Amino acid sequence: MVIQKICCIGAGYVGGPTCSVMALKCPDIEITVVDLSKDRIAQWNSNEKLPIFEPGLMEIVQQCRGRNLFFSTDIVSAIRKADLIFISVNTPTKTFGMGKGRAADLKYVEGAARMIAENAEGNKIVVEKSTVPVRAAESIMNILKANNKPNSSYQILSNPEFLAEGTAVQDLLHADRVLIGGEETAEGQEAVRQLSWVYEHWIPSSKVVTMNTWSSELSKLAANAFLAQRISSINSLSAVCEATGADVSEVARAVGLDTRIGPKFLQASVGFGGSCFQKDILNLVYICECLNLPHVAAYWQQVIDMNEYQKSRFAEKVVSSLFNTVTDKRIAVLGFAFKKNTGDTRESPAIYVSTHLLAEGAHLHIYDPKVEPHQIVDDLNSSTMDPDIVNRNVVIHSDAYSATKNTHALIVCTEWDEFVTLDYEKIYADMMKPAYIFDGRKILDHDFLQNLGFHVQTIGKKMHRDVARAWGCFFLLVLGSIPAVSNMGVI
Ligand code: NAD
Ligand code: UDX
Numbered sequence: 001m002v003i004q005k006i007c008c009i010g011a012g013y014v015g016g017p018t019c020s021v022m023a024l025k026c027p028d029i030e031i032t033v034v035d036l037s038k039d040r041i042a043q044w045n046s047n048e049k050l051p052i053f054e055p056g057l058m059e060i061v062q063q064c065r066g067r068n069l070f071f072s073t074d075i076v077s078a079i080r081k082a083d084l085i086f087i088s089v090n091t092p093t094k095t096f097g098m099g100k101g102r103a104a105d106l107k108y109v110e111g112a113a114r115m116i117a118e119n120a121e122g123n124k125i126v127v128e129k130s131t132v133p134v135r136a137a138e139s140i141m142n143i144l145k146a147n148n149k150p151n152s153s154y155q156i157l158s159n160p161e162f163l164a165e166g167t168a169v170q171d172l173l174h175a176d177r178v179l180i181g182g183e184e185t186a187e188g189q190e191a192v193r194q195l196s197w198v199y200e201h202w203i204p205s206s207k208v209v210t211m212n213t214w215s216s217e218l219s220k221l222a223a224n225a226f227l228a229q230r231i232s233s234i235n236s237l238s239a240v241c242e243a244t245g246a247d248v249s250e251v252a253r254a255v256g257l258d259t260r261i262g263p264k265f266l267q268a269s270v271g272f273g274g275s276c277f278q279k280d281i282l283n284l285v286y287i288c289e290c291l292n293l294p295h296v297a298a299y300w301q302q303v304i305d306m307n308e309y310q311k312s313r314f315a316e317k318v319v320s321s322l323f324n325t326v327t328d329k330r331i332a333v334l335g336f337a338f339k340k341n342t343g344d345t346r347e348s349p350a351i352y353v354s355t356h357l358l359a360e361g362a363h364l365h366i367y368d369p370k371v372e373p374h375q376i377v378d379d380l381n382s383s384t385m386d387p388d389i390v391n392r393n394v395v396i397h398s399d400a401y402s403a404t405k406n407t408h409a410l411i412v413c414t415e416w417d418e419f420v421t422l423d424y425e426k427i428y429a430d431m432m433k434p435a436y437i438f439d440g441r442k443i444l445d446h447d448f449l450q451n452l453g454f455h456v457q458t459i460g461k462k463m464h465r466d467v468a469r470a471w472g473c474f475f476l477l478v479l480g481s482i483p484a485v486s487n488m489g490v491i
Contacts, residue, residue: 001123003029003194007082009112011035011044011071013052013168013275013344014129014161015088020060021172023069025202032070032078044071053343053370056169079119084195086159087112087140088129093279102286104133104279113140117147120154125191127157131224131280133287134217137181155191157182158213160220165274166341178208181216221284225300228277230265232306238268238460239313248460249442268460270353270413270440271311273338275346278304311349314459315356318438321457322409327361330407330432334400335414335441336368336376343370345379349440350413354394355383363393367403369416401427409436415443428452 006022008015011033023031035041043051045065050058061069072078079085089108094100109130116126126144128137137156144154158181163171178199182192196208211219238248248268256263272278281300288297319326338348345351354364358380366376373396380390397403400419404410404427412419420443428435437449439458446456446463456463 001083001194003083003125003198005029005082006031006084006086006198007078008033008086008088008129009035009075009079009115010086010088010090010108010130011037011040011051012088012090013165014163015086016044016050016052017054017057017163017168018088018129018161018172019086020057020064020069021169021202022198023064023067024060025173026198027068029198030068030070032072032082034072034075034078036073036075038073041071041073053341054165054168055341060169075115076119079116080121082124084125084127084198085116085120086127086129087116088161091130091132091279092275093282099286102282102289104131104283104286106132106136106139109136109140110143113143114147116154117144117149121149121152123153123155125155125157125194127159127195128217129159129161131160131220131276131283132158132217133283134214134221136217137213155182155187156213157191157195158216159195160216162220162223165344166339173202175203175207178203179216179219180208180210181213182210184212221280221287224276224280225284225303227265228272228281228307229300229303231267231269231272231277232303232310234266234268235271235310235459236306238310241460242462245462251460268442269310269349269415270314270459271307271349273346273348273350275344278307278347311352312356314349314438314440315353317457318353318357318409318411319360321436321438321455325360326357326409328363329409330363330365331357332400332404332407332410333364333366334368334403334410334412334419335416336366336371336379337414337416340414340416341370343368343372343375345371345375348379348413351379351383353411353413353440354380358384358389358393361393363395365395365397365403365407367397367400368414369418401430405430406432408432409438411438412441412443415441419443424449424452424454428454 006029008019015033019031019033040051043049050061087109089112091104091106091109094103094105109132126140128140137158141156160179162175180192180195182188192210199208234248234252237251241248241251252266255261256266281304285297285301322329333350333354336345336348336350337343338345357364376396377390380394381387384390400422434455435453436455442458446458449456
């Protein structure tokens with residue numbers, strides 16, 4: 001069999017970009033991306049705005065759509081005619097029941113598997129593209145087999161996706177590796193060859209790595225756990241830097257120059273966000289607990305705990321620096337997405353910081369270049385659980401200058417490039433005094449801002465004018481000559 005038609009169930013951040021790039025690189029294959037959501041599919045078919053923002057994606061969609069790339073809500077016919085079906089649906093953390101708050105909720109994967117079982121005829125290759133717990137392929141196979149039509153047969157493959165949001169197109173075009181896990185039977189290996197052939201339209205065969213299904217499933221969780229662990233490691237050291245006068249950027253540079261360690265993913269920040277890291281590590285923790293491996297579970301749980309600590313440390317620093325109260329103060333929040341070049345806010349640290357400040361009585365003025373205003377309001381409503389607070393105390397702005405005008409403090413929560421080149425002289429002139437900047441992404445020129453008159457706080461670095469006083473306090477404390485002071489913030 002040669003793959004001629006592909007169906008992808010789930011037109012989200014993974015299904016949309018992955019199939020668009022696949023359609024671009026495989027003009028001989030017809031690809032249909034299907035979703036339950038009519039709105040999402042309508043947006044994928046629109047020329048104005050796709051449902052997700054990804055640099056370079058619109059151009060590819062416009063080139064392929066209607067040629068060999070289709071977006072549809074007709075899931076049944078797409079399944080029927082496909083030789084290969086990707087399951088690319090969401091696998092969020094369970095919010096209730098067994099494993100609540102940790103286990104992956106596989107209801108959407110199960111729903112997709114049932115739709116395949118009900119509608120597929122002939123031989124189909126079913127590919128897990130969603131991130132799933134180890135041995136999820138077995139559950140999918142059980143559903144397919146239990147509902148098997150007499151004339152149908154399946155091979156299940158694991159093919160986890162490693163793209164990062166904001167760079168999805170480049171990540172897909174130049175993947176470090178493509179992972180394919182399959183059964184070690186002749187039929188299983190033939191299915192692996194078929195999927196490899198699809199990727200080899202543009203990925204060198206040396207980068208298409210094949211392995212057993214369970215290794216492939218676990219490798220995805222492992223990769224995300226390792227990446228997040230690096231961020232939590234450097235963030236933990238950022239707290240030491242702030243307490244000692246070391247600079248976390250210098251420490252990260254020194255550590256990353258060791259070729260065994262490497263420089264990537266050592267950027268200290270307000271904390272990691274995104275739909276994957278927390279969810280996938282919690283899933284790994286849950287799996288370890290179920291496997292009676294409490295030490296392994298506790299080890300990975302610490303990566304999440306450190307991230308929570310980092311977010312709360314940052315939010316508390318804002319309050320303590322502003323004379324221990326933000327009640328009725330106006331604070332600008334620049335950036336709401338979980339990272340730059342995406343409009344995605346899932347698990348964004350900006351939600352945590354904003355909610356913390358709202359609980360302290362602050363008035364927030366929020367601006368993000370790509371996040372829709374209703375998304376910001378929805379996120380804050382679901383986290384404060386009190387729409388009244390959000391209605392009264394949150395204003396969404398369409399540019400950074402109006403968001404910062406007349407505010408007491410400005411917080412950078414996302415590292416958007418445009419925040420680096422803002423006219424801070426103008427911003428300073430328009431802010432209340434003393435004017436504070438809290439750079440949660442370490443992207444601004446702190447010396448320049450201090451010279452303008454701003455009081456600057458950032459992650460992993462004590463600012464010059466704070467250092468002398470902090471060390472003075474430290475030595476005095478050591479000498480036991482003064483009582484402990486809890487707030488070292490400097491006016
Ligand atoms: P998403 O929420 O953006 O998209 C999932 C889509 O699936 C939604 O549009 C939903 O309507 C649709 N869907 C759910 N059940 C369906 C069904 N039965 N039939 C048709 N459509 C259905 O999710 P995402 O961010 O694209 O993530 C998908 C998977 O990929 C997850 O397992 C995630 O962990 C993994 N992943 C995500 C990323 C990322 O950067 N977002 C990267 C790598 C892996
Ligand atoms: C991640 C993985 O990188 C990707 O391989 C996987 O497929 C999905 O999950 P994503 O969440 O889209 O991708 O973005 P990523 O670039 O990994 O950033 C995640 C979070 O970590 C962001 O909030 C980012 O700002 C933060 N981060 C990243 C840091 O705080 N410091 C860093 O050095 C790198």
